[in-house]
Amino acid sequence: xxxxxxxxxxxxxxxxxxxxxxxxxxxAAQTPMPLFDAIAxxxxxxxxxxxxxxxxxxxxxxxxxxxxxxxxYQGNTDLALLLIQAGADVNAQxxxxxxxxxxxxxxxxxxxxxxxxxxxxxxxxxxxxGGTALIPAAEKGHLDVVKLLAHTPNYPxxxxxxxxxxxxxxxxxxxxxxxxxxxxxRTLLEAGADxxxxxKNGISALHHAEARGFVDMASLLKKHQAK
Numbered sequence: 108x109x110x111x112x113x114x115x116x117x118x119x120x121x122x123x124x125x126x127x128x129x130x131x132x133x134x135a136a137q138t139p140m141p142l143f144d145a146i147a148x149x150x151x152x153x154x155x156x157x158x159x160x161x162x163x164x165x166x167x168x169x170x171x172x173x174x175x176x177x178x179x180y181q182g183n184t185d186l187a188l189l190l191i192q193a194g195a196d197v198n199a200q201x202x203x204x205x206x207x208x209x210x211x212x213x214x215x216x217x218x219x220x221x222x223x224x225x226x227x228x229x230x231x232x233x234x235x236x237g238g239t240a241l242i243p244a245a246e247k248g249h250l251d252v253v254k255l256l257a258h259t260p261n262y263p264x265x266x267x268x269x270x271x272x273x274x275x276x277x278x279x280x281x282x283x284x285x286x287x288x289x290x291x292x293r294t295l296l297e298a299g300a301d302x303x304x305x306x307k308n309g310i311s312a313l314h315h316a317e318a319r320g321f322v323d324m325a326s327l328l329k330k331h332q333a334k
Contacts, residue, residue: 142166142174146186154186164195171202179207179219187211187219197223204235212240212256215249220256230263238268245278245295248287257298264300271307275300279312284321292324296331303332 142162145153165173175195178186187207191197197208208228211219220228220240230239241264244252253274256262265273272280275295282288296302305311313332316325 143168143177146174146178146181146183149181149183149186151185151189154189158189158193164190164193165199167201171200173199173201173207175199175207176201176205176210179210179216182214182216184216184218187216188222191219191222191226197226198229198232200232204233206232206234208232209234209240212249212252213243213247215244215247215252217249217251217255220252224255224259230261233268236268236270238270238272239263239266239274241274242266242268242272242277245274245291246281248282248285248291250287250291250294253291254294257294257300264295264298265304267304273300273304275302276304276306276312276315279315279319279321279324280306282321284319284324286323289321289323289327292327296327302328 142154142157145157164175167173168177172180173195175187175190175197176199178190191207195207198206200206200209207219208223209232210216211223213234233239234243236242239256239262241253241256241262244256257264257274267273268277270277275292278288278291278295282291302312306315311328313325313328316328
């Protein structure tokens with residue numbers, strides 16, 4: 108159970124996203140907390156009323172999260188969509204380099220990803236691993252998100268992160284070899300993923316698939332290379 112919200116005026120410690128954080132005391136006209144508080148309590152009515160007042164949607168909390176980032180972290184699709192449609196920046200990154208678009212992709216939040224794509228999602232904004240939204244989506248088995256991003260015009264499907272992995276490589280190395288992961292590999296290959304891009308050690312996705320005993324993945328990769 109989430110503890111009751113602390114007073115937004117008299118206290119500099121607040122519950123935001125289920126965590127007690129310290130904040131500097133600000134006057135009522137300056138504080139961004141009413142919107143964060145409404146998001147933390149999943150209060151759609153309050154959020155709507157605040158949005159009607161045209162607030163600054165790019166204010167930050169102690170973790171450098173915008174209200175939209177806070178809503179996405181909570182997995183509240185309704186509030187996230189409201190904020191995006193109100194003009195919140197889908198690319199604004201917090202203290203750990205997550206943005207609403209990047210995090211939604213990594214966590215399989217399809218509706219938020221789709222909305223972000225129609226509201227200026229920037230494919231050059233990268234997470235703390237130097238990766239795109241597609242790479243962790245492929246690893247974690249979020250097939251619908253992978254299908255959407257892989258077929259989005261101009262999406263960097265072959266982007267290599269700081270670990271030296273593309274989305275295809277990460278799906279093979281960190282995936283579980285399940286039917287869903289096999290379908291993700293198929294989707295990526297059919298959308299133009301380059302199976303010849305090796306990891307930092309020069310090892311191919313096919314070699315990794317064979318080493319992990321992923322027979323179906325290996326078969327797909329072999330067929331793709333034979334074309």
